[in-house]
Structures are given as structure tokens and as C-alpha cells.
């Protein structure tokens with residue numbers, strides 16, 4: 001009789017413990033370990049090479065290669081391993097540059113810099129009167145977008161496919177040569 005009661009108590013106790021553990025896991029999964037959007041920002045480097053100088057009328061003196069640093073801030077508790085990808089830079093809806101992004105492993109909760117270079121089709125830009133009107137107005141705006149396909153690995157155990165789509169609004173302020181880059185990223189599992 002006493003034994004049966006103790007065993008029942010034990011069962012209840014175990015049951016409650018299991019439920020609590022499951023709840024803790026669910027809560028952790030929904031909060032702490034919930035996949036978070038990686039933050040991606042694009043920093044063009046050495047922009048003076050692009051030659052916004054209106055006096056530059058010789059196209060061949062303009063360097064069309066702009067070095068870029070793509071920063072991926074992985075806010076997840078899992079690493080993000082993505083494949084080679086290509087980013088596109090658009091000017092008013094037309095693709096003016098392609099940016100190769102080399103496959104990388106971004107460790108959990110780390111910021112990771114990828115160095116790359118964009119090859120601008122300069123001719124298309126500088127032949128365009130809209131572009132020069134923008135330069136004269138003091139700012140030129142580009143948009144950039146890229147999709148990174150890969151895998152998120154949690155604790156070296158759980159692996160799932162993930163893709164991160166990122167789009168950025170890049171404003172170049174001609175006089176100050178300031179660059180503003182505002183990016184939005186969404187991760188899909």
C-alpha cells in the first residue's frame with residue numbers, strides 16, 4: 001500500500017519533471033535559440049576610385065573596381081555556413097555591379113567580415129544623365145541585394161538548411177564622401 005503510493009508519487013514527480021524540462025526546452029527554442037536574422041552590412045572602400053569628380057571626362061581613367069567589406073553579424077547560437085553567392089547592386093532598378101561573396105563559415109554570435117570587390121559597369125552609369133543629376137544633387141543611391149544559401153548548425157548536432165536574404169539601401173553623399181548603408185536581412189529555414 002505504502003509502496004504503491006510512493007511509486008505513484010514518484011511517477012507524478014517524474015512526469016512533472018519531464019514536463020518542466022520539455023517546457024524549458026520549448027521556451028529556450030522559442031526565445032534564446034530561435035533563429036535570428038543575421039545582420040548584414042556593406043561597406044564600400046576607397047570610393048575615391050569611382051571618380052565622381054565631374055572633371056573626369058576620360059572614362060578609362062575611372063577605376064570600376066570598388067573594394068567592399070561585407071559584414072555578417074550572426075546573432076544565432078548556431079554557426080552559419082553558406083555557399084558561394086553573388087550580390088547585385090542596382091541603380092534605379094538596373095543592375096550596375098555584381099559582387100562575388102565567397103563561401104564562409106560564420107561562427108555563432110560573431111561578426112564576420114568578407115572582403116570582396118564589385119565590378120561596376122561604369123560606362124552605363126556615366127552615360128546616364130540621371131546619374132549626373134543625382135551627383136549634382138549631392139547624393140547617389142544604390143540598392144544591393146544578395147541571398148546566401150547554407151546551413152545552420154546548433155551545438156554540432158542539429159543541422160538545418162537556411163537561407164538569408166539581404167537587401168541594402170546604400171547612399172553615397174558626394175561632397176562628404178560619406179556612405180550610409182542600411183540593410184535588412186531575413187533568414188528562412
Ligand SMILES: *[C@@H]1O[C@H](CO)[C@@H](O)[C@H](O)[C@H]1NC(C)=O
Nearest residue numbers: 056057058059060061062063
Ligand atoms: C584617357 O586615358 C587613357 C589612359 O590614361 C589615355 O591613354 C587616353 O589617351 C585618354 N583619352 C583621352 C581622350 O584623353
Ligand SMILES: *[C@@H]1O[C@H](CO)[C@@H](O)[C@H](O)[C@H]1NC(C)=O
Nearest residue numbers: 046049063064065066067117
Ligand atoms: C582599382 O581599384 C582596385 C581596388 O581598390 C585596386 O586593386 C586597383 O589597383 C585599382 N586600379 C587602378 C588602375 O587604379
Ligand SMILES: *[C@@H]1O[C@H](CO)[C@@H](O)[C@H](O)[C@H]1NC(C)=O
Nearest residue numbers: 083084085100101102103104
Ligand atoms: C567558391 O569560390 C571560390 C573563389 O571564387 C572558388 O575557389 C571555389 O571553388 C568556389 N566553390 C564552389 C563550391 O563553387
Ligand SMILES: *[C@@H]1O[C@H](CO)[C@@H](O)[C@H](O)[C@H]1NC(C)=O
Nearest residue numbers: 043069070071111112113114
Ligand atoms: C569588419 O569591418 C568593419 C568595417 O570595415 C569594421 O568596422 C569591423 O570592426 C570589422 N569587424 C571585424 C570582426 O573584423
Ligand SMILES: *[C@@H]1O[C@H](CO)[C@@H](O)[C@H](O)[C@H]1NC(C)=O
Nearest residue numbers: 091092093094127128129130
Ligand atoms: C538612366 O537610368 C535609368 C534607370 O536605370 C533609366 O530608366 C534611363 O533610361 C537611363 N537613361 C539613359 C539615357 O540611359
Ligand SMILES: *[C@@H]1O[C@H](CO)[C@@H](O)[C@H](O)[C@H]1NC(C)=O
Nearest residue numbers: 133134137139140141169171
Ligand atoms: C538618397 O537617399 C537619401 C537618404 O535615404 C536621401 O536623403 C536622398 O535624397 C536620396 N537621393 C536621391 C538622389 O534620391
